[in-house]
Amino acid sequence: MGIVKTAKLIYDYIRYDENEKEETFRAIDGVDLEVEPGQFIAVLGHNGSGKSTLAKHLNALLVPSEGTVWLDNMDTRDDSHIWDIRQEAGMVFQNPDNQIVASVVEEDVGFGPENLGVETPEIWKRVAKSLEGVGMTAYRKHSPNKLSGGQKQRVAIAGVVAMQPKCIILDEPTAMLDPNGRKEVLKVVHELNREEKVTVILITHYMEEVTDADYVYVMDHGKVVMKGTPREIFSQVETLKAYRLDVPQVTLLAHELKESGVDVPDGVLTTGELVDALCRLN
Amino acid sequence: MSIELRNVTYKYSTGTAYEMVALDNISLQIPDGQFIGIIGHTGSGKSTLIQHFNGLIRPTSGQVLFDGEDIWGEKYDRRHLRSQVGLVFQYPEHQLFETDVLTDVCFGPKNLGCSEEECKERALEALHQVGLKEKYYHMSPFDLSGGQKRRVAIAGVLAMNPKMLVLDEPTAGLDPKGRDDILDKVKELHETRGISIAIVSHSMEDMAKYVERIIVMNHGHMPFDGTPREVFSHYLELEKIGLAAPQITYIMHALAEHGLAVNTEATTVSEAKESILKALGR
Numbered sequence: 226m227g228i229v230k231t232a233k234l235i236y237d238y239i240r241y242d243e244n245e246k247e248e249t250f251r252a253i254d255g256v257d258l259e260v261e262p263g264q265f266i267a268v269l270g271h272n273g274s275g276k277s278t279l280a281k282h283l284n285a286l287l288v289p290s291e292g293t294v295w296l297d298n299m300d301t302r303d304d305s306h307i308w309d310i311r312q313e314a315g316m317v318f319q320n321p322d323n324q325i326v327a328s329v330v331e332e333d334v335g336f337g338p339e340n341l342g343v344e345t346p347e348i349w350k351r352v353a354k355s356l357e358g359v360g361m362t363a364y365r366k367h368s369p370n371k372l373s374g375g376q377k378q379r380v381a382i383a384g385v386v387a388m389q390p391k392c393i394i395l396d397e398p399t400a401m402l403d404p405n406g407r408k409e410v411l412k413v414v415h416e417l418n419r420e421e422k423v424t425v426i427l428i429t430h431y432m433e434e435v436t437d438a439d440y441v442y443v444m445d446h447g448k449v450v451m452k453g454t455p456r457e458i459f460s461q462v463e464t465l466k467a468y469r470l471d472v473p474q475v476t477l478l479a480h481e482l483k484e485s486g487v488d489v490p491d492g493v494l495t496t497g498e499l500v501d502a503l504c505r506l507n
Numbered sequence: 508m509s510i511e512l513r514n515v516t517y518k519y520s521t522g523t524a525y526e527m528v529a530l531d532n533i534s535l536q537i538p539d540g541q542f543i544g545i546i547g548h549t550g551s552g553k554s555t556l557i558q559h560f561n562g563l564i565r566p567t568s569g570q571v572l573f574d575g576e577d578i579w580g581e582k583y584d585r586r587h588l589r590s591q592v593g594l595v596f597q598y599p600e601h602q603l604f605e606t607d608v609l610t611d612v613c614f615g616p617k618n619l620g621c622s623e624e625e626c627k628e629r630a631l632e633a634l635h636q637v638g639l640k641e642k643y644y645h646m647s648p649f650d651l652s653g654g655q656k657r658r659v660a661i662a663g664v665l666a667m668n669p670k671m672l673v674l675d676e677p678t679a680g681l682d683p684k685g686r687d688d689i690l691d692k693v694k695e696l697h698e699t700r701g702i703s704i705a706i707v708s709h710s711m712e713d714m715a716k717y718v719e720r721i722i723v724m725n726h727g728h729m730p731f732d733g734t735p736r737e738v739f740s741h742y743l744e745l746e747k748i749g750l751a752a753p754q755i756t757y758i759m760h761a762l763a764e765h766g767l768a769v770n771t772e773a774t775t776v777s778e779a780k781e782s783i784l785k786a787l788g789r
């Protein structure tokens with residue numbers, strides 16, 4: 226079985242209408258997901274499609290209304306596994322400021338393992354290693370509040386890494402970052418995936434960030450409506466647009482050239498591919 | 508209405524060990540009816556800069572003039588100024604506080620002294636403009652998804668019918684369609700009502716597509732100020748200060764290096780397409 230698996234997952238929020246009458250709102254509507262260990266998965270979808278709600282199920286911040294979620298074979302409804310699940314599935318959120326808990330970078334990173342009851346010498350080992358991993362060793366004595374957005378977000382990732390999770394879930398980790406910060410964070414996440422074999426689930430609204438993923442899921446109104454490799458997904462420009470999504474600029478340019486009769490392949494994902502295709506014609 | 512900043516310096520925590528110069532002697536003019544974009548690395552001073560535009564913060568030294576009048580002059584009506592210059596904050600959470608969406612959006616016009624009926628009318632129009640569905644109007648703004656909250660925050664400011672709209676990263680967290688819709692809407696307001704617009708963004712692609720002038724911030728200084736084309740022609744310098752050019756710029760430079768006679772100044776998909784078709788002799 227995969228490291229993350231959901232079967233017929235349904236989640237209903239309870240909310241109250243103008244007359245204080247209880248009503249339910251179905252945010253996740255029958256999602257089946259299976260992620261193999263070491264995979265890099267991306268999740269796309271319009272605002273309100275259920276991405277964050279899904280993410281919160283993966284480390285048991287929410288439990289299903291119906292259906293089942295397993296993390297590394299543990300049913301998230303089973304209370305006795307809750308700490309194991311939280312340790313194995315780490316979360317990184319959109320706003321780096323809300324994730325900082327301590328006034329010195331290394332303490333911030335050590336907070337997670339400390340909470341798990343890890344012995345002090347081991348904590349320091351992990352802190353050193355995870356800061357090294359995200360390229361922030363030089364800042365270990367700094368105040369996190371004085372760092373740039375990209376640096377803060379890397380510290381947040383180090384904090385999750387120090388808990389030695391098997392899986393990291395990132396919910397729009399780059400939304401608030403400048404182009405450089407975005408690049409830094411993605412590089413770090415790809416390295417963790419490649420070198421430490423950490424399973425990655427990345428939620429994003431930036432299509433360019435998805436081109437290197439192993440597999441992409443597209444959500445729409447609580448359902449998974451498309452799944453496939455980035456190339457398969459981004460070949461379908463019109464379908465994506467109907468789901469309020471887009472394709473990377475290079476893919477769009479290739480698509481529009483093709484529509485104008487230029488012989489380029491579908492689903493071009495990189496500048497290199499487009500340049501090759503056009504030079505062959507010239 | 509025009510804005511002028513004369514030698515504006517802004518320091519946080521003045522007189523303490525943590526003193527931080529966020530803006531360093533900035534002089535800048537924004538004529539009536541301009542659509543400008545502000546880019547810069549995280550922490551470069553963008554949010555600090557735009558909070559000067561509606562008198563939310565006072566320069567440590569230097570002057571802010573509105574239609575030629577010093578807004579920090581003794582008799583100046585800054586309350587009136589704030590109703591004319593609508594500011595949408597970077598984090599929508601900082602701006603939402605009422606118990607339901609509709610009441611939240613009514614808050615601005617109510618403060619301007621509008622009748623209850625007019626408040627509601629304006630709020631409904633604004634909510635319609637940002638594309639939030641009616642079923643959310645009676646929900647608490649805090650139960651909305653990230654992108655939905657952002658829409659409510661923008662509607663709140665639109666409902667005040669400002670003469671100038673200042674938006675701090677309005678598209679962060681919006682899905683691609685939502686990004687285009689909001690920017691198209693802003694552009695329409697600019698064109699039909701002549702509203703001046705200032706947008707802070709980390710999306711170089713959006714800046715290239717929408718604005719007529721880009722101001723670049725770097726550590727409290729303003730190294731570039733020009734049309735998107737001029738500014739992005741400095742793409743190598745931009746990279747050194749944490750920024751980048753739109754993906755299209757890189758594609759065009761790569762094509763030119765491979766001997767295709769394309770216009771390396773193209774910054775949008777449609778410009779690139781035209782230039783490539785021409786170079787291929789179509």
Ligand SMILES: Nc1ncnc2c1ncn2[C@@H]1O[C@H](COP(=O)(O)OP(=O)(O)OP(=O)(O)O)[C@@H](O)[C@H]1O
Nearest residue numbers: 238252272273274275276277278650651652653654
């Ligand atoms: N606490 C809550 N109570 C009621 N409804 C909620 C709550 N949180 C989210 N919802 C609703 O559930 C749906 C899914 O929300 P979710 O946050 O999962 O979307 P999302 O795909 O992450 O969107 P975004 O891209 O805007 O972050 C939305 O329609 C939202 O309004």
Ligand SMILES: Nc1ncnc2c1ncn2[C@@H]1O[C@H](COP(=O)(O)OP(=O)(O)OP(=O)(O)O)[C@@H](O)[C@H]1O
Nearest residue numbers: 374519527529547548549550551552553554555556
């Ligand atoms: N309230 C504050 N107290 C002290 N320093 C601050 C405060 N707000 C901002 N700063 C500092 O002032 C500088 C400019 O911050 P500002 O928020 O204007 O940057 P920004 O360009 O908007 O960044 P971002 O892209 O991350 O939003 C930063 O170094 C920041 O750390």
Ligand SMILES: [Mg+2]
Nearest residue numbers: 276277652653
């Ligand atoms: Mg979300």
Ligand SMILES: [Mg+2]
Nearest residue numbers: 553554555597
């Ligand atoms: Mg800012």
